[in-house]
Amino acid sequence: MNDEAAIPGIDVEPVTAWFTEHTSAQPPLTFELIAGGRSNLTFRVQDQAGGDWVLRRPPLGHVLATAHDMGREHRIISALAPTDVPVAPVVGLETDEAVNGAPFYVMDFVDGIVVRDAWVAETLSVDQRAAIGRSVAATLAKIHAIDPDAVGLGELGRKEGYLARQLKRWNRQFELAAQREVPEVTTAYERLLTAIPEQGAAAIVHGDYRLDNCMVDASGEVIAVLDWELCTLGDPLADLGLLMVYWTEADDP
Structure with a gap:
């Protein structure tokens, strides 16, 4: 075209x-x-x-x-x-x-498979799916093991207060984009601010790590992590939490 x-x-x-x-x-x-x-x-x-x-x-x-x-x-x-x-x-x-x-x-261009839809997943064997799961987890661990300072990303973002920053940033983005008041969002935001867990050691955080942001080959190995636009420094458990959010079962409501 x-x-x-x-x-x-x-x-x-x-x-x-x-x-x-x-x-x-x-x-x-x-x-x-x-x-x-x-x-x-x-x-x-x-x-x-x-x-x-x-x-x-x-x-x-x-x-x-x-x-x-x-x-x-x-x-x-x-x-x-x-x-x-x-x-x-x-x-x-x-x-x-x-x-x-x-x-x-x-x-x-990297030629691989992006499992973005159920029909793509259905084309994969059980062994391929298991291999993808292991590789997605191992690749996330590799990201979090990188020393930000050693690769020149030590100033990518503040290392402390990641969750509070994320809450404030996304609430602000919502306010800028909102076309009407949604009080439920305000309530959720205020509730989350009072329940922020203590952060451990900071790491490189992808910010949107999930299955369809990982390109895999036929063996199930991750060959490219995609969409780094939300990457920063912060709490690596946030990446793990987001990844688990997208883990659904067929009988989930």
Whole structure:
């Protein structure tokens, strides 16, 4: 798909020129939206010679302050690349909004399986599913074992008070986006503020760690952790808690 009007979020001509300058891409290029919505937009970019990349940019329209920082996400993935945490190889970052209307960064495309829907899970054998579960857990442990200072991420965020910061941040984001009053949210926010557990040692926190943010191969091994836009420093148990939230059983109400 090369029709600029059919690909909101991609200014085809200048983006193609960027790829020609920074990669081995041979135009014309095709752009396919593979993830979008209110989160960052993710496009698969292919050329006529078999080149395959991924472009990430902020969502279209109104973007809340402090959200969707492409430079920050690029920095995190680049810092983790030399470690044993699997991430997609980064190609480059473009901060000049004149190129595509917003900053973006590009990675090499990683060919794997993303278990985002039940029908995908149903194509996997019991052994594959078990292997995926083990690898997802082991990969999370690898993330939390990284010394932030050793990989240049020691200033990514404050190490203390993670849960309080998260509560205040998301409550503020809700207030900015809300179009009507929802008193239940205020009640829940105030209740949670009074029940924050004591934090242990700080670690790199992915912030949205779940099965469909892990790309796996046919053996069930995680080959790339995706969507680092919420990553910061804080309580690693928050990642574990979120992962467990998404663990559902067929007979759950």
